Amino acid sequence: MKIKEKPEDFYVKEIINLDKKKEGDLFRYFLMKKENISTINAIKIIARKLHISKRKIYFAGEKDKNTISEQYICIRNFNDFREEYNFGNVKLKYVGSYEEPLKISDIDGNYFRIVIRDLNNEEIKRFKDNIEIFNKYYFNYFDEQRFGSRLNNHIVGKYLINRDYENAIRIILIDYNNENNIKAIEARKYLKEHWGDFKNALSLFPNYLDIERGILGYLIREKNYYRALKYIPKRLLKMYIHSYQSYLWNEELSYILKNNNCNSKINNKIQELYICKDNIEKFMDKKLELIGFDMKNKNFHKDILDREGLKIENLYNKDKPSLSLYSTERYILSEVKDVDYKIKNNIVIEFILGKGSFATIYIKHLFS
Known part of the structure; x- marks a missing residue:
């Protein structure tokens, strides 16, 4: 099987309710459509073409490079603007003006349409079996995109946490x-x-x-x-340490599932990830804490801290607080909505995920 064989095989559109925003003239909002380019590089192109600083451009979430994606951006103090811009593989369409910038909390979810190619009979059978199991929920792992195009962001993050800057x-x-x-x-x-x-x-x-x-x-x-x-x-610095935090969360969840007799695995280049195909509902509404200096249950995380050679005091960086790891909680299961699919020579599947959940992880569940 192959996904992302072509950019048009992986379409994602950000879902944001702009009606919640206070209207004004400080920030001009655009819907950005990009093809086969990362969000960061698309922003660089926009800044260069419009002759403005990248710092004036805000966005809520990053979208993968090898896709066609639509997401919102806003530009501060951008008064002389056009309704539409065409920069080749990056296009902008004006959608309104507001008093506040985009924030990651603005994202309600993402709509996906994915084409899966080059399937053999065994893979089609596996898909048909698994779509019945994972038609509402799946395990909410962070996927490889979280770890950068060279799959090394978490390694950099660990060195930063341990103050090994060289x-x-x-x-x-x-x-x-x-x-x-x-x-x-x-x-x-x-x-x-x-x-x-x-x-x-x-x-x-x-x-x-x-x-x-x-x-x-x-x-x-x-x-x-x-x-x-x-x-x-x-x-980017924060992305490095958050990638390492994501790596640790994946490790802990995989360990928990393995010890709950969950023996199925999903394909992953970075680490071994276990999933359950039976009694998934027992994890419903349960959360797993992400490791940070302010985590509530330090004893629970002792094993992985020891394995990683991490000291709790290193999770807070007094010299550079922005490089500190703050704890939060993440649902073990992610909800998937409005699933629809067609099977011919290829599989075309559509669905909606909440923010922070990975469509590629869901696809991996369907072929596990």
């Missing part, structure tokens, strides 16, 4: 796993083999790797890995 920077710069650009691979390989030779490495890194180039430019002047973090956007 190794955090090292992974950001040299890890070429799942890297697609040949020049980027060569540059990262060179730096891996010649760590510390930042000047020559800078000449090899492609211009589109602007964050890496910013870090290298600073390290040429001063080899201070903590201060080099200022060349990484705050949003």
Whole structure:
């Protein structure tokens, strides 16, 4: 089976109720349609084409690169605007003006339409069996998108939590796993083999790797890995530590399910993830705490903290509070609504998920 064979095979549209927003002129809201480009890179294109700072552009959630997706953005103090913009694989349509920016809490959910190709008879049978089991709920794991295109965000996050800033920077710069650009691979390989030779490495890194180039430019002047973090956007730094937090949550949930005689697994590149196919309802409305310095049940998390070599005091960063891990709770099961599908040569499936839940994890359940 294959998903995301073509961008049009994976369509997602953000669901936000703009009627809740207070009307005004401070923020201009647009529906952004993008194809085969990440949200971050789409924002860069918009900023460049409109000759504005990226800092003036707000969005609620990130959408995958290899998709066609529609999501809302807003632009602060953008008065001279058009109703529509066409930047090739990024298009904007004006939808209104409001007094406040977009926030992740604005998202009510996401609608998905996914085409699954190249199925054999066994996979079709498995789908038919599993769609009856997971037609309302599935296990709410974080999927691989949470861990970055190179699947290493959680590794960087762990180093940041442990104040090992050199190794955090090292992974950001040299890890070429799942890297697609040949020049980027060569540059990262060179730096891996010649760590510390930042000047020559800078000449090899492609211009589109602007964050890496910013870090290298600073390290040429001063080899201070903590201060080099200022060349990484705050949003990305938080993403690193939240990726590690997500990794830990996945580990704990998988351990719980394995010890509840849940022996089915879903395909995942990063870690072993178990699911139940029987008595799913016993996990209904139950939550699992995400690890953070302010977590309520520290004893419950002791095993994984020990396995990871984590100290609770390291979860709060006094020098840089934005790199602290705060605890929250996440439902073990995610609800899936309005499921509809057709089986011909391919499977076309439509459904709605709440914010923070991963459609690719749901698809993996259906073929587990």
